[in-house]
Amino acid sequence: MYFMKLPIPDLIALEHSNKLTQRIRQEISLVNGVLNFERFMELALYAPGLGYYSAGQYKLGEYGDFLTAPHISPLFAKSIARQCQQVFMEIPSADILELGAGSGLFAKDLLLALEKLNALPRKYFILEVSADLRERQNALFVESIPHLVHCIHWLDSLPSQSINGVIFANEVLDALPVRLFYIDEEGIKERCVTWRDDQFAWQLIPANFDFKQKILPLLQNDILRLPYQSELNVRLTAWVQSIVSVLNAGIILLLDYGYSRAEYYHPDRQMGTLMCFYQHTRHDNPLELIGLQDITAHVDFTRVIESVDLSECSLAGFTTQADFLLSCGLLSIAEQESLEICDPLQQYKQAQAIKKLILPGEMGELVKAIALSKQFSVPLLGFQFKDRSGEL
Numbered sequence: 001m002y003f004m005k006l007p008i009p010d011l012i013a014l015e016h017s018n019k020l021t022q023r024i025r026q027e028i029s030l031v032n033g034v035l036n037f038e039r040f041m042e043l044a045l046y047a048p049g050l051g052y053y054s055a056g057q058y059k060l061g062e063y064g065d066f067l068t069a070p071h072i073s074p075l076f077a078k079s080i081a082r083q084c085q086q087v088f089m090e091i092p093s094a095d096i097l098e099l100g101a102g103s104g105l106f107a108k109d110l111l112l113a114l115e116k117l118n119a120l121p122r123k124y125f126i127l128e129v130s131a132d133l134r135e136r137q138n139a140l141f142v143e144s145i146p147h148l149v150h151c152i153h154w155l156d157s158l159p160s161q162s163i164n165g166v167i168f169a170n171e172v173l174d175a176l177p178v179r180l181f182y183i184d185e186e187g188i189k190e191r192c193v194t195w196r197d198d199q200f201a202w203q204l205i206p207a208n209f210d211f212k213q214k215i216l217p218l219l220q221n222d223i224l225r226l227p228y229q230s231e232l233n234v235r236l237t238a239w240v241q242s243i244v245s246v247l248n249a250g251i252i253l254l255l256d257y258g259y260s261r262a263e264y265y266h267p268d269r270q271m272g273t274l275m276c277f278y279q280h281t282r283h284d285n286p287l288e289l290i291g292l293q294d295i296t297a298h299v300d301f302t303r304v305i306e307s308v309d310l311s312e313c314s315l316a317g318f319t320t321q322a323d324f325l326l327s328c329g330l331l332s333i334a335e336q337e338s339l340e341i342c343d344p345l346q347q348y349k350q351a352q353a354i355k356k357l358i359l360p361g362e363m364g365e366l367v368k369a370i371a372l373s374k375q376f377s378v379p380l381l382g383f384q385f386k387d388r389s390g391e392l
Contacts, residue, residue, distance in 0.1 A: 006278055006279075006281055006283065006288075006289065007278065007279045007281060009289065009292055013292055016050070016055065016291060016292070017289065017290050017291050017292050019050055019291075020043070020044070020047060020050040020051065020290050020291035021200075021290045021291075023043065023047055023050060024040065024043050024044070024047075024193075024200075024290065025195055027039070027043065028193070028194065028195055033194055033195070034192045034193070034194050034203050034205060035192060035193045035194070036179060036190065036192050036193075037177075037178070037179060037180045037190075037191055037192060037193055037286075038177045038178060038179045038234070038235075039177070040192075040193045040200075040286075041177040041178065041286065041295050042177040044286065044290055044291060044295060045175060045177070045294075045295060047291075050291055051291060052291055052292065052293065052294055052295070053130060053175070054130060055291060067280075068102065068106075068170060068171050069106075069170060069171075069255070069321070069357060069363060069367070070102070070103075070105045070106035070109060070170070071103070071105060072353050072356050072357060072363075073350065073353035073354070073356075073357060074109040074113075075325075075330055075333060075334055075337075075350075075353065075354065075357065076106070076109075076325065076357060077106050077109035077110040077113055078109065078113040078330075078333050079324075079325045079328040079329060079330045079333060080110060080168070080253070080325075080328065080382075081110055081113035081114050081117060081119070082117075082328040082329050082333075082381060083166075083253065083328050083380065083381050083382045084096065084110070084114060084119065084121075084165075084166050085114065085117045085119040086378070086380065086381045087165060087166055087250055087251055087376065088119045088121070088165065089119075090376065090378055091164050091165055091249055091250055091376070093122045093164070094121055094122060094164050094165030094166070094250060095121050095122050095123045095124070095125060095163055095164060095165040095166075096110075096121045096123075096124050096125065096165055096166045096167075096168065097125040097126075097127065097155075097159070097163050097165075097166070097167045097168070097246070098124070098125070098126050098127070098168050098169070099127050099167070099168070099169040099172050099243070100127065100128065100169060100172045100175075101126045101128055101133070101137055102133065103133075103136060103137070103140065104126075104133075104136065104137030104138075104140045104141060105140070106170060107124060107126060107137070107141070107152070108140055108141060108144050108145055111124060111145055111148050111151075111152075112145060112148075115148070120148075120151065121151065121165060121166075122151070122165075123151055123152075123153055124148075124151050124152045124153070125153050125154075125155055125159065125163070126152065126153070126154050126155065127154075127155045127156075127157070127158065128154055128155070129156060134154055137154075158242060158243070158246050159246060162246060162247065162248035163246050163247055163248060163250065164248050164249045164250055165249075165250045166250055166251055166252075166253060167243060167246065167247055167250070167251070167252045167253070168252075168253050168254075169243075169253075169254050169255070169256075170254075170255045170256070171255070171256055171257070172254075172256065173233075173236065173239070173254060173256045173258070173299045173304075174256050174257050174258070174296040174297060174298060174299055175294070175295075175296055176233055176235050176236060176239060176297075177233075177235065178231040178232060178233045178234075178274070178297045179211065179231065179232050179233075179234055180192075180229065180230075180231055180232075180272070180274070181207060181211070181215050181229065181230060181231075181232060182204055182227060182228075182229045183219075183224060183226060183227065183228045183229070184226050184227040184228075185226060187206075187207075188207040188211075188212050188215055188216075189204045189205060189206055189207055190204070190205050190206075190207045190208075190211060191203075191204060191229065192204070192205055193287065199287070200287040200288075200290070201287065202287070211232075214232060214234065215232060218232070218261065218265045219265055224267050225267055225268070225270060227270070228267070228270050229270065229271060229272050230264075230265060230269070230271075230272035230273070231272050231273065231274055231297045233297065233299070233300065233303065236299070236300070236303050236304065236307060237303065237306070237307040240304055240307035240308060241307055241308065244308050244312075244313050244372065244374070247313075247372075247374045248374065248375070249374055249375035249376060250373070250374065250375075250376055251316060251371050251372065251373045251374075251376055251380065252371065252372040252373075253369065253370075253371050253382075254304070254369070254370050254371075255321060255324075255367055255368070255369045256298075256299045256367065256368065257273075257296070257298045257299065257366055257367055257368075258298040258299030258300065258301050258367075258368050259298060259299075259300070259301065259368070260300075260301055260302050260318075260388075260391040260392050261300050261301075261302035261303070261392075262302075262391070263391075264298065264300045264302075265300075271284070272297070273297050273298035274286065274295070274296075274297050275295075275296050275297070276289070276293045276294060276295050276296075277293060277294040277296070278292060278293035278294075299368075301318060301368055301370055301392060302392045304370060304372075305392050308372060312374065313372050313373070313374050314372065314373050314374075314377075315370075315371075315372060315389055315392070316371040316372060316373040316376075316380050316383070317369070317370070317371045317380050317382065317383030317387050317389060318368065318369070318370045318371075318383075318387065318388050318389045318391070318392055319368065319369055319382070319383055319385075319386055319387055319388050320364060320365050320367070320368055320369070320386075320388070321357065321358070321363055321364055321365075321366075321367035321368065321369055322357070322358035322359070322360070322363075322364030322365060323369075323383075323385045323386040323388075324369035324382040324383065324385075325357060325358060325382075326358065326385055327381060327382045327383060327384050327385035327386075328381055328382050330354070330357070330358070331354075334350060334354055337350070338350065369382060369383075371383070
């Protein structure tokens with residue numbers, strides 16, 4: 001558990017947070033004073049015009065709340081470009097669909113890298129529901145890659161026609177709302193949210209039959225040390241199935257914080273993985289800074305595989321971000337670039353960025369890469385170094 005002193009929001013941010021707080025309080029009053037956390041998280045992140053991802057505030061990068069791999073170094077996108085190139089060699093006139101492009105930095109770096117490899121996609125689709133983020137992305141593209149803007153197309157929802165090529169998402173699944181459970185000597189309970197003493201507060205309620213039936217299969221491996229709490233992403237199955245249905249031929253590549261099920265629901269992981277980020281400060285209380293902080297939960301990658309019909313969609317690989325990027329040639333790309341860098345400070349910054357991307361204590365082990373394939377049987381470049389599919 002994290003007990004950190006959080007930065008104090010300014011008055012404008014507090015006013016915004018108070019508006020969203022009132023919106024959630026209204027919903028709590030409509031459900032007899034107790035709201036399941038999945039709905040609370042959905043409102044906190046996505047309430048129109050008020051939620052963390054819907055209100056138009058800048059979230060990513062040095063001046064946001066957290067850093068993603070594309071903000072650490074262009075080497076991330078340049079490595080993934082090698083994987084895309086391999087797919088495009090087998091599927092002519094292929095497209096890319098990126099889910100949740102954030103600042104647009106990854107798309108920019110990826111397109112530049114693919115251009116260098118003479119492997120540009122026919123079209124680059126971005127599924128982005130935030131009008132504000134679309135504007136930011138477009139401004140970046142017009143400024144930095146004006147000659148490639150013509151191939152970028154924004155979508156409000158998944159395309160009606162199937163995609164041939166690559167569907168990609170980086171740190172998208174961990175922002176899906178989750179339900180929370182708590183187990184003690186009395187049995188399984190659900191952690192919900194109520195309003196008490198002029199603030200949001202936790203409320204335990206008996207888990208209903210359906211929720212219990214979803215939780216019990218997760219916890220069969222070992223005897224739990226009670227009390228034990230964790231999360232369940234009940235939306236993950238439908239999300240994965242919807243993405244798979246869009247792919248005709250090619251791969252789906254997902255990178256995110258997460259574990260195999262055995263690791264996720266390990267008896268020693270007694271507090272679950274729910275985490276919040278505000279101005280680069282990490283803590284575990286989602287009931288404060290409403291609408292101002294990110295709320296995430298790690299991904300159960302075993303559930304990803306259980307969500308698909310393996311007769312029509314194959315598991316193409318599962319590994320750590322470090323092994324995936326190294327398999328795609330991250331170090332050779334970096335070595336080539338280092339020959340062109342004369343400034344010692346820039347060389348140092350590149351070395352530090354590589355460490356963040358691949359070291360176990362940084363993103364290297366915590367972030368996993370998983371790929372699903374359809375009508376594509378070539379072994380994927382990114383999993384040749386070490387494939388951990390057997391752990392799922």
